Amino acid sequence: MTQHPKPLAHQPQHEVVKYQEQKLQELLTYLSQNSPFYKDLFAAHQIDINQVKTLDDLRLIPTTTKEDLQKRNDDFLCVDKGRIIEYSSTSGTLGSPVTIALTENDLERLAYNEYNSFTCADGSAADLYQLMLTLDRQFMAGMAYYSGIRKIGAGIIRLGPGVPSLQWETILRLKPTAIVAVPSFILKLIQFAQEHHIDINASSVKKAVCIGENIRNTDFSLNILGQKITEAWDIKLYSTYASTEMQTAFTECGEGRGGHHQPELLIVEVLDEHNNPVAPGESGEVTITTLGVEGMPLLRYKTGDICHYFDESCACGRTSIRLSSIVGRKKQMIKFKGTTLYPPALFDLLNGMEEIKDFVAEVYPNEIGMDEVLLHLLPINYTDECDRKIRANLQARLRVSPHITYLKADEMQKLQFPEAVRKPVKFIDRRK
Numbered sequence: 001m002t003q004h005p006k007p008l009a010h011q012p013q014h015e016v017v018k019y020q021e022q023k024l025q026e027l028l029t030y031l032s033q034n035s036p037f038y039k040d041l042f043a044a045h046q047i048d049i050n051q052v053k054t055l056d057d058l059r060l061i062p063t064t065t066k067e068d069l070q071k072r073n074d075d076f077l078c079v080d081k082g083r084i085i086e087y088s089s090t091s092g093t094l095g096s097p098v099t100i101a102l103t104e105n106d107l108e109r110l111a112y113n114e115y116n117s118f119t120c121a122d123g124s125a126a127d128l129y130q131l132m133l134t135l136d137r138q139f140m141a142g143m144a145y146y147s148g149i150r151k152i153g154a155g156i157i158r159l160g161p162g163v164p165s166l167q168w169e170t171i172l173r174l175k176p177t178a179i180v181a182v183p184s185f186i187l188k189l190i191q192f193a194q195e196h197h198i199d200i201n202a203s204s205v206k207k208a209v210c211i212g213e214n215i216r217n218t219d220f221s222l223n224i225l226g227q228k229i230t231e232a233w234d235i236k237l238y239s240t241y242a243s244t245e246m247q248t249a250f251t252e253c254g255e256g257r258g259g260h261h262q263p264e265l266l267i268v269e270v271l272d273e274h275n276n277p278v279a280p281g282e283s284g285e286v287t288i289t290t291l292g293v294e295g296m297p298l299l300r301y302k303t304g305d306i307c308h309y310f311d312e313s314c315a316c317g318r319t320s321i322r323l324s325s326i327v328g329r330k331k332q333m334i335k336f337k338g339t340t341l342y343p344p345a346l347f348d349l350l351n352g353m354e355e356i357k358d359f360v361a362e363v364y365p366n367e368i369g370m371d372e373v374l375l376h377l378l379p380i381n382y383t384d385e386c387d388r389k390i391r392a393n394l395q396a397r398l399r400v401s402p403h404i405t406y407l408k409a410d411e412m413q414k415l416q417f418p419e420a421v422r423k424p425v426k427f428i429d430r431r432k
């Protein structure tokens with residue numbers, strides 16, 4: 001199970017389908033023998049796995065939801081506990097956290113996945129990556145990046161998240177060629193450099209792999225966050241999208257036209273609310289079937305992430321589909337006074353306003369069960385003039401007025417970093 005063929009992303013489509021259909025049958029057999037959850041599911045829906053032969057036949061099988069994984073977490077485990085090496089967990093930003101257990105082979109698969117990802121993002125053995133992220137707290141991505149970069153043979157500096165002064169001191173001392181970071185933190189690095197007269201464009205860093213937040217609009221143009229970074233700092237940005245449950249990343253190549261699918265690791269469907277496939281360029285929920293996972297494989301798992309996909313071949317030579325930046329998480333959709341809004345669009349608006357240095361958006365239900373939005377803002381100053389500009393801009397762009405509360409810098413810090421979070425909190429959802 002550890003032996004992977006050469007990356008399928010470059011292969012013609014019929015080769016990919018042939019490979020995936022064979023792997024799908026292996027998976028169905030494996031699940032029917034080893035997964036308490038899927039044994040029950042197949043029995044309850046009278047599914048004969050021998051009838052599921054092609055990728056289209058997948059539609060015969062019901063989808064799996066995050067709630068299934070939350071409620072019956074242990075029933076997804078397909079191996080004896082003695083074979084588990086790593087217990088990763090989801091961050092729990094959307095309900096209770098889920099544990100994903102990985103075997104030695106799963107860790108090898110994870111490393112291969114990031115080997116492909118970082119190679120796709122123009123990484124090579126000549127690179128030195130500064131990892132500005134958590135490597136513990138059961139965070140799968142941290143160790144995945146680490147093991148994938150090792151496989152490439154590139155260098156690694158495990159600096160951890162935050163602390164711009166230490167990040168810069170290390171950049172100037174060890175001269176990394178690339179950083180892996182949350183894009184809003186890259187803005188903080190730029191601010192720090194400007195305040196401390198560090199010439200960022202003379203630094204060794206030439207590229208950034210951006211995690212956790214969008215840097216592009218769904219048409220691949222840079223969003224405001226992406227623009228702000230590249231206007232100040234002449235580096236190349238690569239977006240990557242992954243989740244703990246998928247154990248797989250979609251990473252951009254140098255063309256910057258969406259995250260590439262790795263066909264040997266996942267079957268991807270992009271589905272509408274009725275679980276029908278959407279056309280390229282339309283919004284749908286990313287739904288995945290893991291290939292080659294031993295510990296907790298997933299079959300038609302609905303990730304909750306809304307994306308567009310594109311199926312034309314990429315100029316880099318890869319033929320696999322590409323995913324746009326996340327339009328939003330299905331559960332986080334805000335129905336706000338007659339308009340529909342996803343947090344990333346709101347974040348993009350707030351990132352673009354000069355009067356706002358930092359923010360947290362909060363959503364809560366009002367007495368009649370409708371969504372209300374409260375913005376916690378760190379403004380550039382506390383004058384009436386600044387307040388007036390912020391309110392006028394929000395009204396113009398959103399067409400409705402959210403509630404606003406202004407915070408001091410230390411209050412913002414406390415709100416964004418409650419205990420035990422792995423990345424700054426930008427969105428608080430009090431609907432449940």
Ligand SMILES: [Zn+2]
Pocket residue numbers: 252253254255260314315316317318
């Ligand atoms: Zn490409």
